Amino acid sequence: MKSTDLGTLLRNFFEQHLVAQRGLSAHTVLAYRDSWKLLLQFASRRHRKPCVTLTLADLKADTVRGFLDYLERERRSATATRNCRLAAVHAFFQYAAQTDPRYLAYCQSVLTVPFKRHTQHVPEYLERQEVLQIFAQINCQTAVGRRDDGLLRMLYNTGMRAQELVSLDVNHLRFTRPYHVRILGKGRKERTCPLWTETVQAIKAYLAARTVHPADAVPLFVNARGQRLSRFGLRHIITHRVAEAAKVCPSLFTRKVTPHTWRHTTAMHLLQSHVDLNMIRSWLGHASIETTNTYVEIDLEMKRKTLRAAEKLLPVQSGRKGSWQEDDQLMAWLSKL
Numbered sequence: 483m484k485s486t487d488l489g490t491l492l493r494n495f496f497e498q499h500l501v502a503q504r505g506l507s508a509h510t511v512l513a514y515r516d517s518w519k520l521l522l523q524f525a526s527r528r529h530r531k532p533c534v535t536l537t538l539a540d541l542k543a544d545t546v547r548g549f550l551d552y553l554e555r556e557r558r559s560a561t562a563t564r565n566c567r568l569a570a571v572h573a574f575f576q577y578a579a580q581t582d583p584r585y586l587a588y589c590q591s592v593l594t595v596p597f598k599r600h601t602q603h604v605p606e607y608l609e610r611q612e613v614l615q616i617f618a619q620i621n622c623q624t625a626v627g628r629r630d631d632g633l634l635r636m637l638y639n640t641g642m643r644a645q646e647l648v649s650l651d652v653n654h655l656r657f658t659r660p661y662h663v664r665i666l667g668k669g670r671k672e673r674t675c676p677l678w679t680e681t682v683q684a685i686k687a688y689l690a691a692r693t694v695h696p697a698d699a700v701p702l703f704v705n706a707r708g709q710r711l712s713r714f715g716l717r718h719i720i721t722h723r724v725a726e727a728a729k730v731c732p733s734l735f736t737r738k739v740t741p742h743t744w745r746h747t748t749a750m751h752l753l754q755s756h757v758d759l760n761m762i763r764s765w766l767g768h769a770s771i772e773t774t775n776t777y778v779e780i781d782l783e784m785k786r787k788t789l790r791a792a793e794k795l796l797p798v799q800s801g802r803k804g805s806w807q808e809d810d811q812l813m814a815w816l817s818k819l
Contacts, residue, residue: 488538491578491585492518499577505670509645517570524549538578543591546571550595561600568597605776606737607746613638615731616723622684625691630719632684633703633711637741639681640665641748641766644713644741650702652689657682657696667767675765716741749777 500506500514521541526533528548529540546568553559553567572593579589608616617634621627637647646665654664661677685702694700701710720739728734737743745766752762763774 488536488541489534491538491581492574494581495574495577500573507668507670513566514570514573517567518574520553520567521546521549521571524552538585538588541592542588543595546592546595550598561598565597565600568595571595605746606743607750608737608739608743609733610751612727612731612734612737613747613751615734616727619726619730620723622687628684628688628691629703630723632681632688633716633719634723634744635678635681635684636663636702637744638748639678640675641745641752642675643667643745643767644716646767647741648703648711648713648716652694652696652698652700652702654702655682655685655696657686665767668769671767673764673767713741720744746777749774753777 496511496515500511506514522533522536525536525540525545528545529536531540549571550564550568553564554561559567572595575589575592578585579593617631620631620634622631633647636642636650640647640663642665646667649666650663655677656662661679661682662674663677665673665675667673689696692704703711703716705711705715717740720741724734724737724739749762749766752765753759757765759774762768762777763770766774768774
């Protein structure tokens with residue numbers, strides 16, 4: 483098997499299969515590219531040969547397993563990251579198997595390499611009072627304040643992902659009733675999300691200072707240099723605004739708030755407002771209702787209300803109060819802690 487075979491396969495995989503045939507986003511293609519750069523560098527060291535002379539036979543299952551161990555032990559990659567790298571490898575070998583039957587045996591061996599189970603962390607979200615305190619500390623009399631206020635309102639209103647937010651152009655918004663925004667989500671699926679009046683007003687104030695027309699196809703949110711805001715810039719803004727609010731809201735000191743935290747917050751607050759699960763799924767752009775069901779599991783307030791309702795179904799023992807919250811001695815003891 484020639485080394486040119488691997489090079490040709492990889493080039494066609496990225497240029498034709500991923501982009502032209504599957505239509506994956508640039509962000510996904512870059513993630514696949516980074517995974518393959520790491521794998522080729524690892525295989526080159528493992529087999530002690532230049533990267534340009536590697537063949538498909540050098541990328542057998544044992545090499546891929548060694549690569550995954552290298553990611554976890556030496557690069558300290560999380561299990562989720564390790565699985566994402568493996569997904570990129572699997573996608574290529576599935577493509578290679580369909581392209582030429584000569585590669586089938588190699589591909590089958592690599593495709594048996596399993597994904598690794600990992601702990602599913604409970605999504606964190608902000609309480610309503612914490613959200614209000616974050617907005618209260620923003621000075622909307624400044625250009626930066628108007629941008630950050632509009633940005634966080636858009637994030638809280640829609641629950642969109644970081645990449646979805648920074649990819650927005652001004653003409654993706656409808657500034658007349660009914661207000662809404664067009665969002666290009668995962669898998670290049672487009673969805674619309676309604677906008678609150680307060681969100682639209684904040685965006686209008688921000689754009690007016692920039693002298694941008696609502697129909698202009700220009701980035702909605704820009705950095706200090708006037709360039710499209712990046713995901714890293716968005717994370718920096720959120721970190722800064724949360725730190726400012728933490729001065730008056732101490733509970734924020736214990737929180738690690740990311741753009742995705744705002745997404746979880748939107749989902750939880752919609753759920754707590756008794757919005758239908760299917761509507762929340764559509765609102766957030768979830769591919770499956772099972773993803774949306776996760777928020778039901780973590781809503782402690784709803785669980786507490788359910789527990790209270792269940793208490794009423796049980797017979798109360800004589801001399802015993804129905805709820806621990808009504809036990810004065812217990813509450814007094816807790817207050818002294």
